[in-house]
Amino acid sequence: MKIKIEDLINSVVDAYCAGQGVSKPADFGYDLHPPKESGRGDLACNVAFRLAKVTRQKPADIANVLLPMLVAKTGEKSPVEKIELAGGAFLNFFLKKEDLGALLVEIHEKNEDYGRSAFGKGKKVILEFVSANPTGPLTIAHGRQAAVGDCLARILKFTGHTVHPEYYLNDAGRQMNLLAKSVWVRYNELLEIEKPFPEDGYQGEYIRDIARTIIEKEKKDSLLKETEEKAVEYCGHYAVKTMMAWIEEDLAKMHVHFDHYFSEKTLYVKKSVDHALEVLKERGYLFESEGALWFRSTDFGDDKDRVVRKSTGEYTYLAPDIAYHLSKYERGHNMIVNLWGPDHHGYIPRLKAACQALGYPPEAIHIGIVQLTTLFRKGQPVRMSTRAGEFVTLRELYQEVGVDATRFFFVMRRQESHLDFDLDLAKEQSQENPVFYLQYAHARIASLLKFSGKSITTHVKLDLLAAPEEAELIGCLAQFPDFLIQASRALEPYRLSDYLRQVAASFHKFYSCHRIVSEDPELTKARLLLADATRIVLRNGLALLGISQPESM
């Protein structure tokens, strides 16, 4: 429908430009979308304003020329009912009722594929998110990253991208040593041997639990007979295994899916780090100074150059990360999306620089920050301290408020802004809870269709759906594919949650104004089709958010 109108406008624009003796710029674009205010038609277009930039004429004058040209091209077979000039130079398109209604047939036929598009065709996206160190349980912050990342993966796939969600597993380096030593000390303590606890070691009670499990289920006290080096290595290995099992369980419960867990350790085993630095060296981005090896990230706009190999011979954190991103490149991905916590904020320029040095064009690299969440209970912020090992874990959260509410609250705001998470509201099974508002709309329709006792048919008189509430709802449903494309382009899943609220509101309004199952069989058939189309959009949308779609509540 919209495409037909676009074709119409494009042909008229070309004719107009030809008539004016100007050439249309290659990047010429305009908006065509439903206006905010009802009564301004079904699609509003600002093309006259845009042409004003090209031809240096007044927008209103241009619109006055375009209007008759457009009207001349709309005949019997055109979906356009009429075109109005308003607000200076806006062209408002009013569509024929039966053509509007034809959308409902389309939705019904496409069903679970309604909203799917080829927008991201050719894009091979590697989407890295969560990537929490396996040194403790997942926190609220990881939870939000998980929810946002997973929704994004679902949306990108639906809009035609090839997507590989990946978890980068930091199972090497200093933090792992600390974890291993922390467990080892607790293991000794439980066997009544005092050892000094490592500075900056992991204090949480779960470390003791892991040590206890090693004693009770695995090794008894036999580690004491090993060399300390081997014993610590075992503790580290066991701790990572345990922690990853917890993490994977949480992610599974949250319906968060990863194709692959990419181990940092394998980069060293396969000498990938050396290889990556070799690549940078060949391209001339490395230099030595003060005994260390540096990456000239300033070539790509970073504040200062960065050390990749310390004077001690050890690699910095950046080195394996470069190798990891080289692997992304070598595996054939042409678009990188990383979702990180706010603590990695200052790290973005150097990694972007590294990606560019490895051959990615700047526009293919997207590094987004998922901001922190503050939990509120009874209007008061819930204190969270990781220092003493007292977390509010992700597990505690979804067990308290449920997976649906947890996921929804995490994605309902723009991810780069700080989130206030109201625990009482999330648990509330009432009108105040935004999740229930959406799910209620879905359940209400499911129940309604059941009540009607009829199956949905597309052989209906679509022009019967002429009430303002009906037209508004249809207009709302029509925008689903567009909103998904917007969410994909901006990499912002919250746009979908916002849209679905509009759909639900629009439906509730329609429902309370009009009786759907009535004495009039034709009208009933038409309204049932509309209700069912709404159900399809809500169901597809909720599925993309990873939230259940209840048939009854």
Added chain:
RNA sequence: GCCCCUAUAGCUCAAUUGGAUAGAGCAUCUCCUUCCUAAGGAGAGGGUUGCAUGUUCGAUUCAUGCUAGGGGCACCA
């Protein structure tokens, strides 16, 4: 000191990426169920979009400078 993010109704946030009279939810007040789920709907009040200049047909959106809050500036990870 330098860099990044944020600033919109009492509160939490939108505004289709520069479009028409800046919109929702919560909170406050008023109203709507002999009938398909009232977990719903209708209505009222509430705004100098932090401040100031600028860019143009048009600015909440872009630029510059302030102000306030948050975060970051390691041969840490």
